Amino acid sequence: MDKTWNRSSKIPLSMRISLVIITVLGLVALFGPLLPLPDPYAQNIMKALKLPSTDHWLGTDQLGRDLLSRIVAGSRFSLLIGFGAVLVGMAIGLPFGMLAGFYGRGLDRIFSWVIDILLAFPGIILALAIVAVTGPGIGNLIFAVGLRTIPVFARVSRAETLSLRQRDFVEAARALGCRPYEIMYWHILPNIVGPLMIVASLQTATAILIGATLSFLGVGVSPEVPEWGSMLNAGRPYMMRHPHLVLVPGCTLMIAMMALNIVGDYLRDRLDPRAIAARG
């Protein structure tokens, strides 16, 4: 542990900037309502489609709503979708993956088959199918996007459990009379947290992206909700004359994606020696 911290000076600049961006986003999402900003839902047609000014730092949208307030309010929805979907995927995928990896045989076979079927859908098609059934709404969106991450988490935890199952410390725990669930919880789970975190950070980025895509297509959250993707969709008809309506949410989304991807890639390179070898 000490060694890791001593090397902290070697953390690349891009990684530091990304961590700052993610922290700021997280803080804004948590404490956004406390900021001295106009109401993100308050309409004022007299002030519609204004360029950035001292009153409205990022300008206003087609209904005169303050864009900065909406971006801040949107951070909450986007992060909620990202983390929510990953939690759904982990909560379902992790236990199934561990059980399949731990017990193997028939259970593993059925499990791998179900995973194959889930993966037979391109990600967005599955999410679209769910949203088509449930209709728009933030909870439905989280579920739809989360379902897509289940097989990803299940596969990782299965593979990691499989490789740990025969290790000496697991054998030792078994010899000491630990029950299977105790072995899985106390001995295997702590050892697969690392890989899971890498997957989680990359999947959060993907989940935010898919959530925003569905909202952009008009089938995610309801249109008045200030989610970044749905803001882009709402600004689209006006973008030729008022490009700031799409530039503001689009750039925010891209910066957030970049930060999450850089952190995910860094963690992967750091914790997976094969990736370092391949990187050269």
Place this chain on the structure above:
Amino acid sequence: MVLQYTTKRIIYLIPTLFILSFVVFTLVRLIPGDPVLAIAGPDATPEVLEEMRIALGLDRPILIQYGVYLKGLLKGDLGTSLRTHQPVRSEIWRRLPSTVELAAAGMMISLLIGISLGVTAALRPGNWVDASTRLVSLLGVSSPTFWTGLLFVLAFGYYWRLFPIAGSGTIRHLVLPATTVSLTSLAFITRLTRASLMEVFSQDYIRTARAKGLPPARIVIHHALQNALIAPLTVAGLEFGRLVTGVIVIETIFAWPGIGKLLIDAIQFRDWPVIQGLILTFALIFAFVNLSVDVIYAVLDPRIRLE
């Protein structure tokens, strides 16, 4: 050998597709709202509704309904659209070529440019080509397809009117949508080609080839690329999923008359026979793309066939 492998894979595919069709069938039945009411309109009397329900077979148990649907499915009948009253099959069939055109063009661009960029970067790691490739691929992975699409519309369709931003038919119409679709995959394929080629470069047989005094171009083309390209080609299959996502979004932005736009329209109108047919179509295409990639993979790499 390859034939045997292919047949085995196709046989494995059949039960998966059956389960898939059943899951989609039941899932779509869960869509809230009475489909009969949607067809007949709000003015219909209860008697008319009941009659229609019997005519459509919706009064029967779900397993029987599925049986009827499956029977039609095997004959290639996907039902009738609630919105246009056209057979779903002809609706899909009419739009499929546009989507295939867009997806194929996008895939070609990302493979051609991605592999060339990756090779260039791997040959001189650390120079400006490599550095800018890294930046471009990070941008490509991080910017959502719909965002790049909107930027392209804004830049090329409005400020510099170089290409049409809506519709299809000519090569000029294809430029913007296909480029947008290719970008995410392009970024990924570039990174992968670079990594894979660097790994091959460090292997003994390449050192042997160098020691023999072979010209560098020959080493790269004849010795290294053959092994290094396996990874990007397999991933091209997986990338197809991402490509499909892109295609759906891009068809919506550029008013491209393909099955992606059809799906979004169908979801907004709750046109369930079309949704059902399209999801099956997408899954089928996806399965066959994966299958063909695996077969190509087996042809390229004899080690896989022997297993």
